[in-house]
Amino acid sequence: EADIYQTPRYLVIGTGKKITLECxxxxxxxxxxxxxxxxxxxxxxxxxSYGVNSTEKGDLSSESTVSRIRTEHFPLTLESARPSHTSQYLCASSEFRGTDTQYFGPGTRLTVL
Amino acid sequence: AQTVTQSQPEMSVQEAETVTLSCTYDTSESDYYLFWYKQPPSRQMILVIRQEAYKQQNATENRFSVNFQKAAKSFSLKISDSQLGDAAMYFCAYIYRDDKIIFGKGTRLHILP
Structure with missing residues (x-):
């Protein structure tokens, strides 16, 4: 198994709360x-993110934000959770050469009530 | 723009039989990488097999093999001697150099006992 971790694995939270998913x-x-x-x-x-202090938005518009202060850590934050944010969030990593395999974490299943 | 198409949203195969999952892609590049990833129910996504476009020989990994047809832009996955543990979502993916990896929409594979 790859050494990539996500916490929490499951999260149920009320609308309007701020949450951070760890990777x-x-x-x-x-x-x-x-x-x-x-x-x-x-x-x-x-x-x-391609490295420390580098972050880019992906193909799907998201109200979440990310930061990359340390190589090993890539947290995702939702300032105000809404029911439309209910989903599974997967974190992955790969070596800098873009052709390398992506290793996935176990995911965080988020439910916003 | 590069695209990856998996035309079979769902497939079923009898245990111990062979099944082939289809994947086609569109690119104008000549040197790229193709992947099949497996996502078992409620479990981590893992790499099944990887193919470098410059290699003519089809990649194999135990019971998993690919049929890579570069001119036809086709990259199918063959699973031999299907086992219950092969039941999962299978994603085909493409990457060119440091570009973002592109995933297909997935094929859900059911194994019938």
Missing amino acids: SQTMGHDKMYWYQQDPGMELHLIHY
């Missing part, structure tokens, strides 16, 4: 990604 990897990978995925559906890239 950490111990492989020293420069590239990290956040995907949003409804159960059994396709992956949507929402954020990615």
Whole structure:
């Protein structure tokens, strides 16, 4: 199994709350990604980073924000959660060469009531 | 723009039989990488197999093999001797250099006992 971790695994929260989803990897990978995925559906890239202090928005517009202060850490924050944010969030990482395999975390299943 | 198409949203196969999942892609590049990822129910996404476009030989990994047809832009996955543990969503993916990886919409594979 890849050394990439996500916490929490499950989160149920009320509308309007601020949340941070954590993602950490111990492989020293420069590239990290956040995907949003409804159960059994396709992956949507929402954020990615090619290294420290580098963050970019993905293909799917998202109200979340990310930061990359340390190589191993790539947290995602929602300032005010809404029911439309209910989904699964997958974090992944890969080496800087873009052709390398992506390693995925176990995901965080978020439910906003 | 590059695209990845998986035309079979869902497939079923009898245990111990062979099944082939289809994937086509569109690109004007010549040197790229293709992947098949597996996402079991409620479990982590993992790499199944990877193919470098410059290699003519089809990649194999135990019971998993690909049929890579570069001119036809086709990259199918064959699973031999299907097992219950093969039940999952399978995603085909493409990447060119440091561009973002592009995933297909996935094929859900059911294994019938």
